[in-house]
Amino acid sequence: MLTCARTAGIQSRTTQPQIGDADGRIAEQVREHGLVMVDGLGSRASVLAFARRVMTLVPHRHSDPDALTTIRDIGRESQRPGLAGLGTGELHAHTEGSSVPEPPRLMLLVCLRRPVRGGEVFLTDGQAVHDHLAATVPEAVELLSRPGTAFYGDGGGRPSQVFTRHPGGRTSIRYRQDDLAQFSPVVGRFLPGLRAAITANQRTIMLSPGQGYLIDNHRYLHARAAFSGPRLCVRALGRPLFPLQPGFRTDGAGSVAAVLALAGSSSAQCSPPVLDGTETPVSLMGSLSSGGDGDGRSTP
Template sequence: MIEPYRVNADSTNLVELIAEQGLAVVDGLDGPEDLLRLAQSIAVVVPHRDSGPDGVTTIADLGESIVRSGFAGFSACALNPHTDRSGVPHPPALLMMSCTQPATTGGECVLIDGQAVYDDLAESEPEALTVLSTPRSVLFGGAAGHLSSIFSDNGRGRIAVRLRLDELAQFAPEVNRWIPALRAAIDRHAFEFRLTAGQGYVLDNHRWLHGRRAFTGQRVVHRVNGDPLPELVVATGVRVRASSDAA
C-alpha cells in the first residue's frame, strides 16, 4: 500500500507527491538530523509544546505515569486516528516523522486519507458531512483549546480536516450522533505499515489522519511540524469535488 507514496529523502519528486497525494513515505532518514534537514528544505518549522529548540520532538514510551490527557503519544498505547495540534487556531500544515528504532512488536503506523473519508461521506452520508462541517461544533484541546469543526473551509478553496477522538475533543450533541458514521468511514479507508529504522513520512496535516498500534519494546521516532515554504506553492487540505468529477 505504501509503494505509490514511497520516495528517497533526496528525491526531486518529494514535493510533487506531497502536493498531489498529501503523503510521502521517505527512505534515507538516518536520524533526527536528517529529518530536520528534510523539514527545513520544504517547510518553515513550527515548534511543538514537546519539541526541543530546533523543533524536533523525540517520541518514545516514557512509562505508565505519562499516560494522561494529551500525552498518550509518550506511551506504548495505541493512538486513535487524529490530526496534529487540533487545539490551536492554526494547526501546522505538515507533519514529518522518522524512525530511529522500531518496536519489538506492534507500533504500526495507521494512516487515513481525509480526501477519501470526505468523498465517502459526501456520497454515503451527506447529512453527516453537513453536521460535521458546522462551525464551532467541536471544542478541541480542552477548556483552553479551540472551537472549530471536523471539516472546515480553509479560505483557500479547500477543506481542512481537524480531528481527535479522545477526551480532549468535546462534540456538540448533533455532531456526536454522527461520530459512528465518521469512524466507519475512517475504518474503510485506513491502512497500516511498519516503519523501519531510517524510514519516515511527510503528510498533509490538513488532509491525512494518523494513528498508531500499541507496541512492545523501545520504539523511538522523531517528529517535526511545519508549514510549506511559500515558494513551493503546496496547497493543503481536501479538494471539494463537483458531482460531475466524482466518477
C-alpha cells in the same frame, strides 16, 4: 541517501545534480496525494536536514531545542490527556495541533528504532473520508462542517469543526478523539459513521529504522497500534516551503481511486495493502549528513 517508496507521481531515479527537481517532486506529491513515504533517514541529523528542505519548522510544546520532537515512551506521564503519543498504548486517528488556532500544515515522522512487537502506523486520507461520507451520509458532511460543533483542547475546548470549507471547492480536516475532544450533540449521532469511514480508508504501515512519512496535516489523519519495546521516532512539524492550496479538493473530483492507486491496490473492494517498506524505492535527493548518535537526540 534519502529515498521515497514508489507512489503515484514518483517514477524515476533522480541523480545528485537534480536535487532541486527532487524537491519539486516532493512538493508535487504532497499537493496531489498529501503523502510522501521516505526511507534512508537513519539519524536525527538526517531527519532534521530533510525537514529543513521542505518546511519551516514550528516548535511543539514537547519538542527539543532543534524543534524536532522525540517520540518515545515516557511512562505513566503518557496517561495524561494529550500525551498518548508518548506512551506504548493505542493512539487513535487524529490530526496534529487540533487545539491550536492554526495547526501545522506538514508533519514528518521517521522511525529510528522499531519496537519489539506492534507499533503499526495507520494513515487515513481525509479526502477519502469526506468523499465516503458525502456519498453515503451527505447530512453528516454538512453538520460536521458546521462551525462550533467540535471543541478541542483544555478549558472547554477551542471551538472548531471536523471539516472546514475553503473557497474554490476545497476542504480541510481537523480531528482528535481523546479526552481533549468534545462534540456538539448535533453531530453526535454521526461520529460512529465518521470513525467507521476513517477505519475503512486507513492504510497500515510498519516502519523500519530510517523509514517514515511526510503528510499534509490538513488532509491526513494518523494513528498507531499499541507496542512493546523501545520504539523511537522523531517528528517535525512546520509550514511548507512550497505553494500549497488550502485543504483538499471536494468539488466532485473524488479521491478514493487516487488513494487506492497510491497504496498499490487495483480494486476498490480490496483490503488496504500493507506498505511495509519493501516497495522498490526511488531516490529523491542526494546524500545528507547522517550525524547524531542514532537515539533520536543530536550529539554535542
